[in-house]
Amino acid sequence: MVKVVLWGGLRSKAKGQSELQIAASTIREMFLRLSEDFPDLEAELEHNVSVAVDGKVYRDALFVTIDDASEVVILPKLQGG
Amino acid sequence: MSDKGLSESENDFKVIGTRPIRPDGIDKVTGRALYGADRYAPGMLVGKVLRSPYPHARIRAIDTTRAEALAGVKAIITKGDFGPVPASQKATLNNVMAQDKALFDGHAIAAVAAVDNSTALKALELIQVDYEILPHVTDVVAAMADDAPLVHDDNFTKGVEPKPKKPSNIAARLEFGHGDVEAGFGEASLIVEQEFATEAAHQGYIEPPACLATYSDDGSSELWCTTQGHFMVRDTCAALLGITVSKLRVTASEIGGGFGGKTAVYLEPLALALSRKSGRPVKMVMSRSEVFRAAGPTASSSMRVKIGVDKDGRITAADALLNYQSGAFPGFITMLGAMSAFACYNLENVRSVGHEVITNRPMQVSYRAPGAPISNFAVESVIDELARKLDMDPIEFRLKNAAREGDRSSYGPRYEQIGLEKTLETVRENPHYQAALPKGHGRGVAVGFWFNFGGLTAISLNINSDGTVTVSVGRPDIGGSRASMCLMAAEELGIPYENVRTIIADTSSLGYNDTTDGSRTTFSNGLAIIQAARQAKSIMCARAAKMWDLPEEAVEWVDGAVQPCGPNAGDFPAVSIAEIAGKAPQTGGPIAGHCEVNAEGAGVSFAAHIADVEVDEDTGRTTVHRYTVVQDAGKAIHPAYVEGQYQGGAAQGIGWALNEGYVYGDDGLMQNPGFLDYRIPVCSDLPMIDTEIIEIPNKGHPYGVRGVGETSIVPPLATIANAIRSATGVRVNQVPMAPPVVLKALEES
Structure with a gap:
């Protein structure tokens, strides 16, 4: 099970939870599992998030692998100027 | 091989x-x-925009009959010449061409293409718009009040539970952080809490938005424009005009400055629509007044920051409330300001809450590290106050609390290899930091962070x-x-x-x-x-x-x-x-x-700045005598351009700190839409900005590169504020720290 941390704004869509345990081997699988468990998250995960895996931030990378030792943080989608 | x-x-x-x-x-x-305005085409028309003279008004009717009858007028467009558009593009369309309401002073209402400039301007005068003037709000705090005029009566704040039943001007509430902030403050032996405000600053690029559009009879079209992203322009214009993406070819001109300000479309869809309607190429160039009124600055803000430390100078808790004024449409700058606020520090208990507030101002647009200089101003000012009260060297205090590799950032992920500690150590040894201060001068330091993408x-x-x-x-x-x-x-x-x-x-x-x-x-x-x-x-x-x-x-x-x-x-x-x-x-x-x-794999970067200033206590004018930037570049591919980015960011940040700011009257109209009244720094306002490049490689790049263009604008606001505090003993909590603001603070101290 991968430990997934949600940023504050997402917690309300995950029944108030800030940390979750998810069985997934890629970011895509993680999104699918989260969307199944928390349907309100689906639209956010589809369009509005970046994902940090062990400190490395990915904006759009569904096939990045994760494992039980990974620390995954879901962030808002980052944009610059 | x-x-x-x-x-x-x-x-x-x-x-x-x-x-x-x-x-x-x-x-x-x-x-x-060749820049945006430097291209010409046979039969080219001139395009001009009719802009709202009111900050908030319902558009009851637009009569273009008299303008269309004017000799030399070839096309007039209004909202009816666009759409329907996907939901994701509705705000973009509304920003470039008002729909049912004018939402800010300068909002585009209609556009004209004519054979020459004077005919186009005359045609604008002949367009009759029936406005119903509505109450307006341009101030972030006023916009959050329960009885504030609503910019959008269908806006319900996102990010709060339960979902509000009443609309408001607060587009979103965002929260970041971890730990138990209240418990952390309970462990503190010293707490500093202060309030801050910043005014909106413009990117100040010298070349205004400009473009040349040619729409052919077969539906294929060409667009030449000054932009930071011509693929973004292509896809956005195609969506707004219902053009197949492959039919629109966009070529980017040379660019006379962008700094984030040219990451949105303004004239491009209008020029294409005018060209489509007239069958002729159409060139459009914004005036400086239009740039200020309608081509987005960054946010203004109202903030409160509270930080507690134990007796050893270790931060036990940090908390920020950041209210960012977002202009007439929701954006993303508040989020970045809230995420980056405490990113320089290794904190067990941290929270930053952002409110994104809609007002009757132009849509906020990115400005170099969007949102970060604003929250950094508040946080680094409080950090400076804490160091003073602890009687600690401000660099030592920051080193004691600095984020390092493996630390969990205040916005979530743990840091990979980063260069903040090395940056601070380098500042400590820098000749500027070591130099004695002349009598009457003050010295300030601050650190800053940016994500990089x-x-x-x-x-x-x-x-x-x-x-x-x-x-x-x-x-x-x-x-x-x-x-x-x-x-x-x-x-x-x-x-x-x-x-x-x-x-x-x-x-x-x-x-x-x-x-x-x-x-x-x-x-x-x-x-x-x-x-x-x-x-x-x-x-x-x-x-x-x-x-x-x-x-x-x-x-x-x-x-x-x-x-x-x-x-x-x-x-x-x-x-x-x-x-x-x-x-x-x-x-x-x-x-x-x-x-x-x-x-993927962009590496975050950190900078530390040093400023020496002198304040004229009779006028409140601040003179910057010496300024140094130390920043981690990962690997400097072309060191001269890295240094240029450091200097440019610092120069823009100093301008924002000391002079630049939008001024709105009670009538909701911008009072200073020109470089005479909106004062960016010129060479004579600045000392030589010294630089020192740190190279802590980013493991996500073959050569170790980190982005360098934005971090350098993050620390200057606080660096200057801390230097003014050092020179005068007075904390100025308002940006710009223009002479009247500083003078008032001195008089009240």
């Missing part, structure tokens, strides 16, 4: 780190470079018949990036810098490239160029091996040539890139490398 691999040590570089002349320099100093990148690298190289990239060069691209291609191929030319290709020539923003270009273009060069080298090695009847693994690429390697390779003289390229027709055809990638 053997290769040196992804990890090159600094000592291996031959051209990376040198300072050659920029390839676009001669064109720019001789006037040959990668993103969608497509490049093409062609080996020409003489062995020179042409690199086609898809991001406009806003900071000298072509030189850096040439350096990385030359380094990887082992050829002279002068043998590489980099061009900015149009949108029909490459796959999608994300906009030149987020300090991504040198990182992600460079990553792609290195991969493409390695692909081209692999092809050239294979060609040479075939000519020698050797297996590919029996040759290697060294210094721009292929040579045999290994015990059984034989003794052939090396063949150069020029020789291989010359034989390309006979050995398999043209040689090129390509890379299409979503570049």
